[in-house]
Amino acid sequence: MSVKETIKSVEAYVGERFPVEKMNYASMVQKKEVPVHGLSWGYYIGGLALFLFIVQILTGLMLLFYYQPTVSDAHASVEYITEHVPGGALVRNIHSWASSMMIASVMIHLLTTFAMKAFARPREITWITGVALLGVTFMFGFTGYLLPWHQIAVNATKIGLQTIEELGQYLPGELATWPRAIKETIQGEASVGQATLSRFFALHVIILPLAIAATLGIHLISVQLHGMCQGVDEPPKRKEKFFPTFFLKDLKVWGVAFLVLFILGLCVPFESFFAYPLFSPFDPKGSTPEGIKPEWYFFWVYYPLELLPFWVIMLGQAALGAVLVATPWIFQNTNRPAMRLLAVAAGIYLLVMTLFGENIYHLFKG
Numbered sequence: 075m076s077v078k079e080t081i082k083s084v085e086a087y088v089g090e091r092f093p094v095e096k097m098n099y100a101s102m103v104q105k106k107e108v109p110v111h112g113l114s115w116g117y118y119i120g121g122l123a124l125f126l127f128i129v130q131i132l133t134g135l136m137l138l139f140y141y142q143p144t145v146s147d148a149h150a151s152v153e154y155i156t157e158h159v160p161g162g163a164l165v166r167n168i169h170s171w172a173s174s175m176m177i178a179s180v181m182i183h184l185l186t187t188f189a190m191k192a193f194a195r196p197r198e199i200t201w202i203t204g205v206a207l208l209g210v211t212f213m214f215g216f217t218g219y220l221l222p223w224h225q226i227a228v229n230a231t232k233i234g235l236q237t238i239e240e241l242g243q244y245l246p247g248e249l250a251t252w253p254r255a256i257k258e259t260i261q262g263e264a265s266v267g268q269a270t271l272s273r274f275f276a277l278h279v280i281i282l283p284l285a286i287a288a289t290l291g292i293h294l295i296s297v298q299l300h301g302m303c304q305g306v307d308e309p310p311k312r313k314e315k316f317f318p319t320f321f322l323k324d325l326k327v328w329g330v331a332f333l334v335l336f337i338l339g340l341c342v343p344f345e346s347f348f349a350y351p352l353f354s355p356f357d358p359k360g361s362t363p364e365g366i367k368p369e370w371y372f373f374w375v376y377y378p379l380e381l382l383p384f385w386v387i388m389l390g391q392a393a394l395g396a397v398l399v400a401t402p403w404i405f406q407n408t409n410r411p412a413m414r415l416l417a418v419a420a421g422i423y424l425l426v427m428t429l430f431g432e433n434i435y436h437l438f439k440g
């Protein structure tokens with residue numbers, strides 16, 4: 075193939091995936107329609123994740139007025155927000171609940187778009203940016219967990235960083251030194267301390283928000299350029315206007331989500347799920363307390379990691395990452411009933427590990 079032909083085919087490939095000629099109000103809003111069928115509820119989940127992201131930005135900005143990112147003051151500043159700032163406990167609690175709800179909705183969104191085969195040509199860019207958004211969302215959770223600087227925060231972060239370093243044992247040659255270098259770069263000093271807190275803070279409040287804003291921008295523009303996917307194998311008999319019909323329904327879902335968040339934020343302290351000593355300030359001279367574990371959204375990998383050899387889980391993770399990125403090509407000829415079956419199986423695994431991971435662990439390890 076000549077250079078000219080190569081450039082032309084690249085142009086055609088990108089043009090089909092990112093049709094700039096459709097970048098106008100008429101195509102992206104006025105003409106957009108949403109298919110109506112049994113799986114239509116799945117079209118609301120991305121919007122729900124978007125709403126929760128907006129809640130996180132707003133409550134996060136409010137917390138920034140009082141939070142102090144230093145080892146000496148972080149824990150006290152969080153206690154001050156909870157006990158002395160008017161509305162502080164509510165804002166902090168909503169930020170915690172919404173982070174869990176955002177992660178849950180992003181996971182469900184991945185499964186529903188997978189089941190509907192919404193990644194199929196020409197929506198590969200929507201899918202790939204989605205996979206990046208999933209990674210960034212998990213990173214928000216991981217970096218945010220350390221900021222209150224209590225026992226569970228620091229000790230769980232140490233375990234997380236240690237896991238990265240252990241990867242080195244299974245890599246060949248020069249590659250074996252990379253995980254340790256990555257861990258040291260994130261940690262910033264010999265042990266988890268001020269440099270780590272500063273780095274996690276910078277990641278959580280500046281770098282990750284910028285990364286998610288850019289990726290989300292491309293994700294949402296490509297959703298609007300292509301319109302909603304058909305979602306089912308038989309062309310749906312009915313469609314409804316995106317604007318205003320579907321958009322108003324989207325807003326109703328956001329309203330219900332806000333109500334649930336507000337009631338939870340007011341009545342159920344997020345921290346009530348853990349024993350109090352885990353929330354005492356981190357003591358560098360103290361021993362690691364009982365009950366340290368990551369947030370619930372890491373249980374699907376954490377409990378298998380406790381039960382099976384490290385390399386098996388890491389290999390599984392690498393394979394899962396590769397399959398997710400290559401999904402539009404691996405499953406291009408798979409029919410939707412088979413995709414739904416795979417999505418349901420993955421959903422059941424996630425649910426069982428999240429709810430019963432600890433029981434399964436005790437069943438095998440006593």
Ligand code: HEM
Nearest residue numbers: 117119120121123124184187192201204205207208302303
């Ligand atoms: C911060 C996280 C995310 C946000 C805020 C978000 C937002 C959205 C929104 C608002 C839509 C349009 C409505 C809908 O179809 O639900 C959408 C569509 C889509 N998203 Fe996401 N998304 C996120 C993460 C992901 C992830 C993790 C994936 C999968 C790997 C993904 C894949 C898709 C696909 C393929 C579509 C197109 C659906 C269609 O054409 O019917 N997204 N996203």
